[in-house]
Amino acid sequence: MTAIIPKTDIKKSFAKRFSRADLIFISAILILVIVASIASDSFLTQRNIVNISRQIVTNGFLSLGILMVIRTGGIDLTVGSTLAFAGLLATGLQEQMHFSAAICVALAVGGLIGWLNGWLVARFDLQPFIVTLATMGSVRGLLYVYADSPRYPSDELFRSLIGGAFVGPVPVTFLLFAAAVPLVWFYLNRTVSGRIAFSLGVNKEAVRLAGVNVGRHLIFAYVASGIFAAIAGVLLASRLGIAQPSVGAAYELDAIAAVVIGGGLLGGGGGTALGVLGGVLALAVVDNVLNLFNVDSYYQQLLKGLIILVAVLARRKKA
C-alpha cells in the first residue's frame, strides 16, 4: 500500500491501470498465443483470426450487457433465451416485413424483456438471480410457442449486409462489437446513469437517500442488457443464416465467465468494458487453440471451468 497518493492520481499511468491479476492474465494469454502460433500452422492465418473475431461477437455482446447489470449488483440470466428469441424474430418476421423492420422488432423485444427484469427487480425489490432465472425459462418457452423449428432468412441482404459482410478483411459483426466496447465504457464512466449504477452495486440505500431515482437507472441497465442480447442473437442468425430455437442455452455462463475474468465482481462494485473485452478474447483464444489441436470438447469445458476458478482466486480481495 502506498501511504500517500498525490492529487495527480486522476491520470494514472497506463501500466498502473492494470492490477497484478490483470497482468498475469494478459501474460498467460500472450504466452498461449505465442505457443499456439509456433505449434500450429493454422493459428496465425488470416482465416483463423477472422474466425476468432467473428466468434467473439456473440459472447462479447452478451458479456457487455451482463457487465452493466453486474455493476448494479445484479445478474442477468435471461440473455441466452433473449438471444434465441431475437434471432428467431429477426429471421422469421422477414416473411411479413422488411428485414430491417424485423431487426427493430427483435431489438425492441429484447429491450422489453430487459425492462420486465429491471422493473420486477426495482419495483418489488426482488433478487435479480431469481427474477432472471424465471424469465430465462419463460422466454425460452415463449419462443418455442412462436417457432418450434428453425427459421431461415428470406431476404438474402440479411446475410450479405451483416453476418457475411466484410470491410477489407474485417467482419462487420466484429466492427459492431468493437464499437460497442467504447460505447459501454462511456456509459459506465461518463454518464450519470452509469455512475449511479456503479454506486447502486455498492450501497443501494445510500443512493436512494441521496434523492436519486433508483428504479430508473436500475431498469436502464437491464434494458441495455436485453438489447445487447438481442443484438447478439440477430448477428448470430445473420452470420449462420439460420435461427435455431434451441440456441443460446448456457451462453449466460460464458458471458458471466468473461466478465469475471475481466475483473467484474458479482454483487457489484467492479468490472470494466476493457476488462470484458480481455475476458471475451481470452476465452475465445483458449477455445480456438483447443479446437485447432482437436482437444475433446469435454476437456474444453473442464479447462474453462478451471480458468474461471483461477480468475476468481487471483482477484480475491486480501483481508
Place this chain on the structure above:
Amino acid sequence: MTALCVRNIAKAYESTVAVADISFSIGSGKVLAICGENGAGKSTLMKILSGATRPDKGEILIDEMPVLLPEPADAMNYGIRTVYQELSLLPHISVAENMLLGRMPTNRSGFVIDWKEANRFAGKILSDLGFGQINPRDLLGSLSIAQQQIIEIAKALVSDPRILILDEPTAVLSASETERLFTHVRKLAASGKTILYISHRLEEIFDIADEVVVLKDGRSVLQEPVNGLSQRQLIEAMVGRPLSTIFPKRDNRPGDVILKIENLSRTGAFTDISLTVHAGEIVGMFGLVGSGRTEVAQAIFGSRPAETGTIQLYGELLNILTPMDAVRHGVAMITEDRKGDGLALDTSVLDNVSLASFQRISHWGVLDNELRHKLVDAKAIELDIRPSGTDRPVRQLSGGNQQKVVIAKWLLVENTRLFIFDEPTRGVDIATKMEIYQIIAELACQGVAILLISSELPEVLGLSNRLLVMREGHLVAELTPDSFKPELIFSYSAGLSPISSQEVVH
C-alpha cells in the same frame, strides 16, 4: 498489583507510523479509559493487545511478566478479550450459537450439541449482564443493533476473560442501556477484571473510568486518575492545543418559517408531531434512542413517509413520499448510520460526494467530468478531507473523514434550504466534531434552516436556538436557551414528567 503494563510500544506500517511510543499500566479491578482522536493509534494499540498485529518495539507485561502475543490465540490464552466496534455476529443463527461459536457444549457423545445447556449458559451470561430479557433462542438478526452490541460483549464474557477491551461499546446504545452496561462493567471490575475502555464520549470516561490514558499522534501523552481531571484538560490533551470554545457563537438570526409540520403521525413511530424551523435557525431535537426522533426526520425527508399530517416548506404544502421529492425541494439529510446508508464505502470520495448533485454536473445525462472533479476537489479541500485525493475508496478514510464526505455530498447540492443532521458527530473524533459544529453554525448564518438530532446533550445545548424533546414518539417539551438545563431535559426525555400535553418552557 499491575495487571497489564505496556512499555514503549511502537508499530509502523511501511512508511506510516501508527504507534510511535505508547506506555501505560493498570492494576487489576480497574477501568482504564483510552481516548484520542482518530488516527491517534487506538486501533493499532488494540490490535497489538489482542494479538492481531505484532509491535516493532516495546514490551507487554501481564501480571508483571513479559509476554509475547504473536497470534490472537495467544492473547486469548492470557485472558485478553476484545470487543470490536464493528459487529462480527452472524444474523442467521441464534443468540446462543453466536455467543458460543466454536465452543458449543455437547452431550456425552462429544458430537451432538447440547442445546439445552447452550441456551441455559448463554441466558445466564445475558442475565448477569443485566439483559436477561434477551432470549438466547432468538435469531440474532431479529435483535436491534443495540442488543447485538450487548451480545458481542456477552460473547467476550463467555470465556471469563481477565482483561476485557471494549471499543466504543456505547456508540449504538441508548442512555438507559448504557447505564445498565456501566453497572455491569463496574461489577466486572469489582470482581477483579481489568477493563480497557475506548471511547470518544468524554462524559462516559468520567462516569466509568478510574484512570485515563490520552493518545496523541501515536504517543501516550497523559495517564492520570479521572478524579483530578477536568473535561477541558482532557480535550486539550487530545487535541494538543488549548480550546477557546468548543461551540461556535450563536449569532445567527432566525428569519422566515422554512419548515412547518402539523399533526404528523406514523403508527408505532411517532404521534401528532407539530413543529416549525425558521431560516437561519438551529432547532435541536433530543431524545433517547427509540423516542422517534429519527423517524420524524425520515418522514420529513420522505425515506419513510408519515401516514397522516402535513408538511409545508416555505409555505407550500408538499406531499413528500420519497427522498427524491425532498431533495428536489431543497432538503438535505445526513443520516445517523453513515456506513449503512450514508456512503457507498467501496466507491471513491468523488463518486460519493457527487451522488446527490448529478443534475449540476451533467448535460443530457452525460457527466461533465472536469466540472465534477473541480467541484468535488474544492469541497474536499474546503472541509479538509484527509488524506487528499478523491479517487480513494471511502472505506480507507477514518470515521471523521467519512462523515465529512457525507456532509460534502449535501453541501454540493445547490439551493438547499433545510438541513437535517441526525447524530452528525457519532463516532467522530473531537477535532472533527468541532469542525462539524462550525459547518452547522455557518450554514445557519447563511440562512439555512437546521434540524439537529443528537443524543449528545452538550451538542444540542451548545448549538441550538431552540430545543425539542421527544419521548416515546411524542414531542414532550420545547425549550429556549435560557431554560437549557441538563437535569430538566433529561427528566423530560426519560419520562419523569407526564406526556399528555406539550409544554413550552421559557
